[in-house]
Amino acid sequence: MIKLNKKLLIIRNGEISDISEIEKIDNSLKITIDNNESFHKSKALKLAINNKNVIVCALNTELIGYIWYEYFWGYIPFISLIRVHKSYHRKGVGKKILSFLEQKLKKDQITRILSSTEEENKEAIKFHNNLGFKKCGYFKLENWGPNKELFFEKHI
Numbered sequence: 001m002i003k004l005n006k007k008l009l010i011i012r013n014g015e016i017s018d019i020s021e022i023e024k025i026d027n028s029l030k031i032t033i034d035n036n037e038s039f040h041k042s043k044a045l046k047l048a049i050n051n052k053n054v055i056v057c058a059l060n061t062e063l064i065g066y067i068w069y070e071y072f073w074g075y076i077p078f079i080s081l082i083r084v085h086k087s088y089h090r091k092g093v094g095k096k097i098l099s100f101l102e103q104k105l106k107k108d109q110i111t112r113i114l115s116s117t118e119e120e121n122k123e124a125i126k127f128h129n130n131l132g133f134k135k136c137g138y139f140k141l142e143n144w145g146p147n148k149e150l151f152f153e154k155h156i
Contacts, residue, residue: 007059009093011100014054019045021063022056028086039086048080055104057084057097065093067101074112079115098131102156113156119148122137128152 014022022045033041048054048068057065065084072078079101084093105113115133117124133152141147 009096010058010060011097012056012058013052014049014056016046016049018049018054018056018063018066022066024052025063025066025083025085029083055097055101057093057100059088064088065097067097069101069113071098075110077101077110077113079113082115094127095131110156112153114141114151114153115153116149119150 004049019042044145045054045068048070053056053069054065055067055069063085065088066081067079067083068081069077069079079098082094082097084097102113114126114136117128120140133154135150136153137151139151
């Protein structure tokens with residue numbers, strides 16, 4: 001049992017019924033994408049949930065964070081998104097969700113995890129560094145802003 005501010009924190013696999021709450025988390029962060037991207041994200045999110053690649057965090061019954069991960073080359077886990085509702089930033093929620101994922105991966109004998117963020121996102125870079133990730137490279141995309149994505153690796 002995990003507690004946050006004397007309330008029960010539940011971390012579990014995501015379910016299709018969580019999608020509207022996941023969207024509320026994104027909205028709290030003022031994340032906007034166009035309709036075409038939104039359609040594709042929704043479709044991909046459903047698939048990720050069905051594949052058990054989304055972990056959600058609820059405080060009592062309110063969803064407050066999630067992590068969405070995939071696999072590079074079919075076997076290296078990569079965090080696609082880790083998001084926490086704006087109201088719960090800097091309270092250890094992201095760390096708890098990541099720890100849950102790491103324990104899940106360790107059971108499958110996975111020893112490392114990858115993640116990324118934009119070069120300009122200093123908060124996310126600090127988050128990764130504080131949780132033991134090490135910068136391991138980057139790639140640049142044309143016609144995509146911001147166009148430099150930093151990659152991080154963590155041995156678990």
